[in-house]
Amino acid sequence: MAAIDFSEEIPHLRATLTSIEKVTDLDALTRTIADLEQQASAPDLWDDVENAQKVSSALSHAQAERRRVDDLSSRIDDLEVMVQLAAEEDDADTRAEAEKEFASIRKALDELEVRTLLSGEYDERSAVVTIRSGAGGVDAADFAEMLLRMYLRWAERHGYTTKVMDTSYAEEAGLKSVTFEVDAPYAYGTLSVEGGTHRLVRISPFDNQGRRQTSFAAVEVIPLIESTDSIEIPESDLKIDVFRSSGPGGQSVNTTDSAVRMTHLPTGVVVSMQDEKSQIQNRAAALRVLQSRLLLLKKQEEDAKRKELAGDIKASWGDQMRSYVLNPYQMVKDLRTEHTEGNPQAVFDGEIDDLIEAGIRWRVGQQRQNAED
Structure with a gap:
């Protein structure tokens, strides 16, 4: 199995995430979260139980969607640090851990990228x-x-x-x-x-x-x-x-x-x-x-x-x-x-x-x- 060229792959991960962020429209998602948080904080929210449940569910899903993108960005940053550490210390174990994390991030990005194909x-x-x-x-x-x-x-x-x-x-x-x-x-x-x-x-x-x-x-x-x-x-x-x-x-x-x-x-x-x-x-x-x-x-x-x-x-x-x-x-x-x-x-x-x-x-x-x- 060929070694991963992180100098090429990490920029590719960032480019894929940037493309996903554009399609997801993070600014619109942020505005949606702010609006739902305002609705959720209304004192009379639970006077209408059905609507309250709908607002709470929508807020939870929107926040989770935002976290997925933010977490991937942080994980790519951490991966870059891990790769640098492995190279500086010539540490095979750290490199193996970096390769494992790279595969996990790649899979998560693929799943998120598929979401952008859902436009029906x-x-x-x-x-x-x-x-x-x-x-x-x-x-x-x-x-x-x-x-x-x-x-x-x-x-x-x-x-x-x-x-x-x-x-x-x-x-x-x-x-x-x-x-x-x-x-x-x-x-x-x-x-x-x-x-x-x-x-x-x-x-x-x-x-x-x-x-x-x-x-x-x-x-x-x-x-x-x-x-x-x-x-x-x-x-x-x-x-x-x-x-x-x-x-x-x-x-x-x-x-x-x-x-x-x-x-x-x-x-x-x-x-x-x-x-x-x-x-x-x-x-x-x-x-x-x-x-x-x-x-x-x-x-x-x-x-x-x-x-x-x-x-x-x-x-x-x-x-x-x-x-x-x-x-x-x-x-x-x-x-x-x-x-x-x-x-x-x-x-x-x-x-x-x-x-x-x-x-x-x-x-x-x-x-x-x-x-x-």
Whole structure:
């Protein structure tokens, strides 16, 4: 392995950070933080609990975003000092430590740089993710639960807040479907590349003959609606059913009809909510997710119309976007980007940043190519 030429690499790190700072617009971010701090210090802030939580969350995220940039700047300064020290004292251990820190900074910069590629209309929103088991019976239901754990672990690694909003359990094991929210800046833009059909190949733990089984699960990612979005749904367009929330095996977790199933009659879109304790809360949550889905549906229809007018009806995503193979070999492969990971267990433990980053870079490349055609 070639030695790192720090005289070239450290200026390159600084140039990359400067580019990120320009795109991030630190002055605007500083003004946003000041404005949110002023709102957060208002004596009547908690008179409106929902707004107070929104302000507090936005402030926390903005401050964390600023710290990420400032910390990287400090780490590059410290790295330069470490390199000078290693050269002056001809200290191999210090140089090895500097090389390790360089790799860590490079990775952090790459992650931050990917954020600058998220410029879609809804990319900065929080995300609502729905996972549904597909073909493959009980293995597919188990796979859906494995994917849920994978995404929740990923969010936990990044310190993102998550909330499971609705769960439908399969009879034998696993999940028929699950919907959860990831509350973080750019959660939608980041996770939107995870949308599509996921495929698992393994020796089935549910097959007493130990045969290999292929199963599928679908992942849907939508941006979370905001109060400023204009998606009005007439009451006459809604069919609302109430029922009792239930846990695995049909065990009742609620003795009242608090769960809500909301159907949008013109489109057939159905949303169920059972996480909240009251019917009113579940109804509000269901309406918010329904508005989010209709907002995305509207945008997809507009995009499809534009493509049709331009004579481009080429699909952007294939039916199957990623394979997780546990037998006869161990590999996770994204079929769009060709990015592979050799440790599926680490992926299922939430180490999916490289897969997501490759997906975002691939998507940007596809958008640029389409713009040129």
